[in-house]
Amino acid sequence: MIKTIIFDNNGVLTTSCEEGALQGLVDYLGVGMDQFLLVWNLEAEAVDEGKITTKEFLENVIDRLNPKCDFKMCQKYYWKSHEAKPNVREFAKKLKKDFEIVFLTNFSDDFWVFNKKWKLDEIFDRDKMFISAEMKMRKPHPDIYWAVLEKIGKKPDEVVFIDDKEENIDTAQKLGMHPILFKNLEQVEKDLESILKYSYA
Ligand SMILES: [Mg+2]
Known part of the structure; x- marks a missing residue:
């Protein structure tokens, strides 16, 4: 029986890089989105796994893309990125x-800085919130999935x-989880309905 729904953050509950969340930072750095995403995604692995701090991460990105840019400004644009999606939040609630x-x-160790605007801990219980930088591992590695399943005591x-x-x-x-690839909320609602029907039939 299905008891639990696991939500991703960027692209689901908040906007993703692909949805233009980081456009302000990209514009400030004065580079193209493709070039930016290449560097960003390359560095993201280490910061998501807590191997480097967000500060080191941003410094690496600035170094690679436009060393003349000011760190504080980049940080400001970074913190302004990734907006909440109120409709998905209501759905989760x-x-x-x-x-x-x-x-x-x-997510990086700056998650709780971002969460001051997202307030996701008002919806999710704190002991049910898992952040890759704190767990020192990231999706799509199976270890992080198993770790979460163990913590919540679910198969x-x-x-x-x-x-x-x-x-x-x-x-x-x-x-062996029931997966839903998020495209938009309407599609997720439909997919969830058919998974629930199928699994209770
Ligand atoms: Mg995502």
Whole structure:
């Protein structure tokens, strides 16, 4: 029986790089989005796994893309990025009445700075919020999925996993979770309905 819904953050509950969340920073650095994403994603692995701090991460990005840029300004643009999606937040809140809702994000150690504007801890219980930089591992590696399942005491087939990245969905599927690739809220609502119908039939 499905008891738990795991939510991804960027691209699901808040906007992603692909949705232009970092455009302000890209414009300030004066580079193209493709070039930016190449460097950003390359450095993101280390910061998401807590191997480097957000400060070191941003310094590396600035160094590689435009060393003349001011660190404080870049930090300001970074903190301004990734806006909340109120409709997905309401959806999660509604699900909480009948399900355990869990939050799993690949994010830097600046997560709690961002969360001052997102206030996701008003929806998700603190012990059900998992941040990659704190766990020292990141999606799509199976270890982080198993670690979350162990912490919440659930088996993979008791869990629906919502994420906007195919590679993260692939791991969830391989482990036996019920995956939903996020495109928009309407599609997620439909997919969830059919998963629930199927699993209770
Ligand atoms: Mg995402």
